[in-house]
Amino acid sequence: MKHLSRILSLLVLVCTALFLTNCGSDGGDEPSAADKQLELLVGTWKITAASFEGAAKTEFVNSTLSITSGKTFAFDAASTIVASPWPTSGTFEFGSDITSQLTFVHGNGDNIPATYSVSGNTLSIDLNNYTGENYDHEARVAVVEGDWKFTLTKN
Numbered sequence: 001m002k003h004l005s006r007i008l009s010l011l012v013l014v015c016t017a018l019f020l021t022n023c024g025s026d027g028g029d030e031p032s033a034a035d036k037q038l039e040l041l042v043g044t045w046k047i048t049a050a051s052f053e054g055a056a057k058t059e060f061v062n063s064t065l066s067i068t069s070g071k072t073f074a075f076d077a078a079s080t081i082v083a084s085p086w087p088t089s090g091t092f093e094f095g096s097d098i099t100s101q102l103t104f105v106h107g108n109g110d111n112i113p114a115t116y117s118v119s120g121n122t123l124s125i126d127l128n129n130y131t132g133e134n135y136d137h138e139a140r141v142a143v144v145e146g147d148w149k150f151t152l153t154k155n
Contacts, residue, residue: 037098040118041067045152053146060084065152067092073104083144085112085127087135106135121154 031039045067050060062078065086071093075086087106095101095113102125104112110132116125127148134144 034094034098037094037118038069038071041123042069043067044155045123046155047150048153049149049151051149052144060150064155065150084135085130085132085144085148087112123152123154125150125152 043066045065047060047063047065050057059079059081060077063081064076064078066074066076072089072091074089075084076088077084087104087108087110090104090106092102092104095103100115100117102114102116104114106112112127112130112132114125114127116123127150129146130148131145
């Protein structure tokens with residue numbers, strides 16, 4: 001009987017040890033760095049300031065850039081914009097540094113590289129040395145090649 005009680009005690013100890021080693025965090029998947037960054041970008045952003053080659057482009061103010069979790073974007077011009085580096089819609093991909101690089105892709109295949117930063121409800125997007133086409137929203141021809149800077153606030 002003495003041996004049986006020792007064996008049962010040992011069995012209880014082993015079972016308890018096995019049970020406790022399987023406890024802990026739920027092991028849920030942590031979101032990837034890209035998913036975390038995407039979460040910061042998703043939403044509707046209103047342009048509060050824009051410049052081209054250092055000159056203010058006030059016609060962009062109050063336009064919106066909507067970003068979805070499916071990595072799509074839509075640009076909605078709130079006022080008449082003669083010349084723009086923004087297509088009305090497309091997709092985007094993160095660059096090699098997901099915290100600061102994006103490439104916007106228009107349906108016609110244009111790739112628009114950009115640098116960006118997010119701080120709270122403020123998004124800054126720079127299109128440095130932009131050489132893409134003019135996405136005119138007024139059917140006019142104008143120069144858009146150069147450096148663009150946009151400051152946006154999340155609605």
